Amino acid sequence: MKTDKHSNDGPLEARSVIGFYHVDLQYKDQKALSNVHFSVDNGEFLCLTGPSGAGKSSILRLIAMDAFPTKGEVMVRGMLASKMNRRRIPQLRREIGFVFQDFRLLADRSVEDNIAFAQLVVGVPRAAIMKNVMRVLTQVGLYGKRQRKPHELSGGEQQRIAIARAMVNSPKILLADEPTGNLDPVTAQEIIDLLFRINDGGTCVVFSTHDHQIVKTFGQRVIVIQDGRIASDVKRRVPVDRTASLADQMYRGTDAATAVDNIPATARQETVHA
Amino acid sequence: MLSRSQTSYLFRESFAGFHRRKLTTGVTILIMGSALLVLAILTLITFNMGHMLAKARQGIDMRVFLRADLTDTQMAELQPRLVVIPGVKDVTWISPEMALNEFKANLGEDAGILDMLDENPLPASFHLTLTPGARGLDSVRAIRDEVADWEEVSEILFNQQWIDALEQWTFRFRMASLIAGLIVFVAAVFVISNTVKLTMAANARVIQIQKLVGATNGFIRTPYLAEGMIQGFLAGAVAMGLLAVAGWLFGDRLGGIEFFSPAQIGGFILFCVTLGLIGSWSAMRKYLTMRSEI
Known part of the structure; x- marks a missing residue:
């Protein structure tokens, strides 16, 4: 078994956009993460998976500097958590887009106002806001519904609006915390495809899910978190055929998990941390 | 910005x-x-x-009433002694006659009563006006205490209670x-x-x-x-x-x-x-x- 570059104990890579260096995170009476060590390259697509409560969200919070490591160091876009001035956190947040399971849209505002809001509060001039909103709405294919209120849209559409909002400030990193959690498999696949497209555009995407089925269709790097530790950090060389969507596989009764497990071991790089 | x-x-x-x-x-x-x-x-x-x-402090003043048996010279000698007291701005001599006229003016229509008097019962007095700095209660009392010891003086009045x-x-x-x-x-x-x-x-x-x-x-x-x-x-x-x-x-x-x-x-x-x-x-x-x- 070869050692994967993502899981070695060496110094953080210079080209990394995110780096965790032997991170412990302790909440009041509970240890959330222990000795988490990995880095993410610019433009990489990373999937975090593991059971609920394993520590996926804690990792995302550390990346957003919404939490700070008890031990170790977190680096995001060259900024170190230990040296982070709290006044500069807003600056960092402008380089990170967020997507959540529950969409978190403002119910009393139209789709375009929801997206414009993200630009307004960071001081983008009005003319540029209009242009950017149009751009991202076209990107997610909902320009025609820009006047609607969120509750008039389906779950998948709401999530696409949330993604559009996350992307409107052109972030370098997109954090998606269980973005498919509330969606049916077909819609979930559409959202994942949208995230892939965003990743193709050069944005680093960190996607977290507890859904084993979704992970098995991935050709990307997958980090499995268990009890606050990295259980495995795998990068598959052979991408899974994305044309056969998860939903297709499921509805055909194929066990997607088995499909992935059938990929020859030589095509995988895998390290299992004890 | x-x-x-x-x-x-x-x-x-x-x-x-x-x-x-x-x-x-x-x-x-x-x-x-x-x-x-x-x-x-x-x-x-x-x-x-x-x-x-x-x-009230601006209007604060003091009347120093004198014993009735003083001679004019004795009274005249008092004036310079009063003027040099710290806090005293001005000293005005008020003769018994002036005091009576003042009293009459205050009585207005009832002033006729005073004609029944054989002699003027009012004593001579000095009216002291004070410098603004001496209008606090403490300095007014200090002036009073100083003057009260003089044997020529019978009584000292000022609007103390009101200000108090x-x-x-x-x-x-x-x-x-x-x-x-x-x-x-x-x-x-x-x-x-x-x-x-x-x-x-x-x-x-x-x-x-x-x-x-x-x-x-x-x-x-x-x-x-x-x-x-x-x-x-x-x-x-x-x-x-x-x-x-x-x-x-x-x-x-x-x-x-x-x-x-x-x-x-x-x-x-x-x-x-x-x-x-x-x-x-x-x-x-x-x-x-x-x-x-x-």
């Missing part, structure tokens, strides 16, 4: 709380206005008593205003803090999203601080308005009461705005850590 779109957003949001909860905000402002009115009235009374005290009482009451009112001020201060901060907390709770989702997309804390805070300050301003204006109405209704019966000067009104309202600022500031402390509950 804020962009134009940000400025107009902040401006709109500052009034958003008022729009969304007209009744709550209106009642809050009325309650605070009434509390501030009490404070304003106490302050006004304190001010006016201060004026009265200053005036006035000074005491002014002190009491000043303390009362201070205590009332403190209570109103705490209450107003609490009330404003609560309404601003309501606005922030209603906007929790908005605040959360603002944090996520990288709005600065300063930017997120501004509309809520502004809301508190506007509430303080309106409550202060209500208090001043009520006071003006009360002055207009009861003005003739109160007579001579001096209302606040425009500068004092400005100061009072500034105080209320500060109250609002402190109230809203205390409201948002728990809301505005950079935590965004991701």
Whole structure:
């Protein structure tokens, strides 16, 4: 078994956009993460998976500097958590887009106002806001519904609006915390495809899910978190055929998990941390 | 620097709380206005008593009555001795005749009674006016004590009791205003803090999203601080308005009461705005850590 570059104990890579260096995170009476060590390259697509409560969200919070490591160091876009001035956190947040399971849209505002809001509060001039909103709405294919209120849209559409909002400030990193959690498999696949497209555009995407089925269709790097530790950090060389969507596989009764497990071991790089 | 779109957003949001909860905000402002009115009235009374005290002190003077058996020379010798006492500005000789005329003038139509007297019962006296610095109670007493020892002097009179009482009451009112001020201060901060907390709770989702997309804390805070300050301003204006109405209704019966000067009104309202600022500031402390509950 070869050692994967993502899981070695060496110094953080210079080209990394995110780096965790032997991170412990302790909440009041509970240890959330222990000795988490990995880095993410610019433009990489990373999937975090593991059971609920394993520590996926804690990792995302550390990346957003919404939490700070008890031990170790977190680096995001060259900024170190230990040296982070709290006044500069807003600056960092402008380089990170967020997507959540529950969409978190403002119910009393139209789709375009929801997206414009993200630009307004960071001081983008009005003319540029209009242009950017149009751009991202076209990107997610909902320009025609820009006047609607969120509750008039389906779950998948709401999530696409949330993604559009996350992307409107052109972030370098997109954090998606269980973005498919509330969606049916077909819609979930559409959202994942949208995230892939965003990743193709050069944005680093960190996607977290507890859904084993979704992970098995991935050709990307997958980090499995268990009890606050990295259980495995795998990068598959052979991408899974994305044309056969998860939903297709499921509805055909194929066990997607088995499909992935059938990929020859030589095509995988895998390290299992004890 | 804020962009134009940000400025107009902040401006709109500052009034958003008022729009969304007209009744709550209106009642809050009325309650605070009434509390501030009490404070304003106490302050006004304190001010006016201060004026009265200053005036009474200006008018403070002393009459030094002399023994009846003194010769003119003896009396004449006293004048230079009085003039050199520190705090004495001027010394006027009042003969028994002058005193009688003064008395007659005071009696007016009843002055005829005095014609029944065979001789003038009034003693000669000196009228002392004091320098402004010597009008405090202590220095007036010091002068009295010094002169009282002289054997030529029979009695010394000054408007001591009146000033004494006035000074005491002014002190009491000043303390009362201070205590009332403190209570109103705490209450107003609490009330404003609560309404601003309501606005922030209603906007929790908005605040959360603002944090996520990288709005600065300063930017997120501004509309809520502004809301508190506007509430303080309106409550202060209500208090001043009520006071003006009360002055207009009861003005003739109160007579001579001096209302606040425009500068004092400005100061009072500034105080209320500060109250609002402190109230809203205390409201948002728990809301505005950079935590965004991701």
